[in-house]
Amino acid sequence: MEKVVIAIDGPSGTGKSTTARMLAEKLDYLYIDSGAMYRAITLELLSKKVPPNDLKRIVELATNAKIEFEGEEFLLNGKNVTKEIRSLDVTNKVSSVSAVKELRKILVDKQREYAKQHNVVMDGRDIGTVVFPDAKFKFFFVCDLNTRAARRRQDFIDHGMKIPVEKIMLELKKRDEIDTKRKESPLRKAKDAIEVNTTNMIIEEQVNLLLRRVQGLD
Numbered sequence: 364m365e366k367v368v369i370a371i372d373g374p375s376g377t378g379k380s381t382t383a384r385m386l387a388e389k390l391d392y393l394y395i396d397s398g399a400m401y402r403a404i405t406l407e408l409l410s411k412k413v414p415p416n417d418l419k420r421i422v423e424l425a426t427n428a429k430i431e432f433e434g435e436e437f438l439l440n441g442k443n444v445t446k447e448i449r450s451l452d453v454t455n456k457v458s459s460v461s462a463v464k465e466l467r468k469i470l471v472d473k474q475r476e477y478a479k480q481h482n483v484v485m486d487g488r489d490i491g492t493v494v495f496p497d498a499k500f501k502f503f504f505v506c507d508l509n510t511r512a513a514r515r516r517q518d519f520i521d522h523g524m525k526i527p528v529e530k531i532m533l534e535l536k537k538r539d540e541i542d543t544k545r546k547e548s549p550l551r552k553a554k555d556a557i558e559v560n561t562t563n564m565i566i567e568e569q570v571n572l573l574l575r576r577v578q579g580l581d
């Protein structure tokens with residue numbers, strides 16, 4: 364039977380990942396955090412000191428990367444890198460790494476593989492536009508910049524890091540700029556995606572809104 368894909372796109376800090384994870388749990392679907400895949404390759408390039416213009420190595424590393432999602436844990440080549448992929452260093456570099464066309468092709472193929480065997484909720488930047496243009500359900504999350512920065516700051520605090528909100532805001536703006544203006548699969552709303560503004564919503568409301576849509580109740 365054809366598998367169901369629920370695509371959730373939008374800028375960082377809009378609440379996509381938490382919503383996607385909880386929605387997947389409620390529906391008993393597989394949750395795929397596509398951003399984590401770009402982060403994992405970025406981590407690998409940084410730890411192996413591969414220069415950003417060494418396309419051959421990037422393609423080699425990405426092709427051979429064994430990426431596994433195990434509940435809340437994320438494994439790269441058998442190693443648990445759940446924490447490392449969220450480091451500031453990776454966060455600062457991931458937008459430019461994810462702009463590499465050849466790398467995107469490899470990861471997009473891997474993302475499509477997951478949906479061959481499972482119903483999936485997948486979040487990212489190009490899921491509804493490029494990876495699954497025919498996804499049954501598409502959502503596009505937006506949120507006011509101040510709220511996004513405040514939420515990100517809280518995430519960092521939860522992970523033991525205290526970072527000034529101004530710095531986070533600058534970082535978010537920079538990432539938005541790269542993600543929306545890049546040539547390859549820029550972040551944009553698919554024509555048939557439902558826009559969800561999460562500025563004044565709590566996670567449970569977001570999850571319920573999506574759930575009702577998926578269940579055909581709204």
Ligand code: DC
Pocket residue numbers: 375397398399401402457458461462486487488489490538542
């Ligand atoms: O969702 P995130 O912040 O973990 O994503 C990290 C980066 O990866 C983000 O700056 C853009 C990129 N990304 C992408 O280009 N395409 C995706 N499908 C998911 C993430």
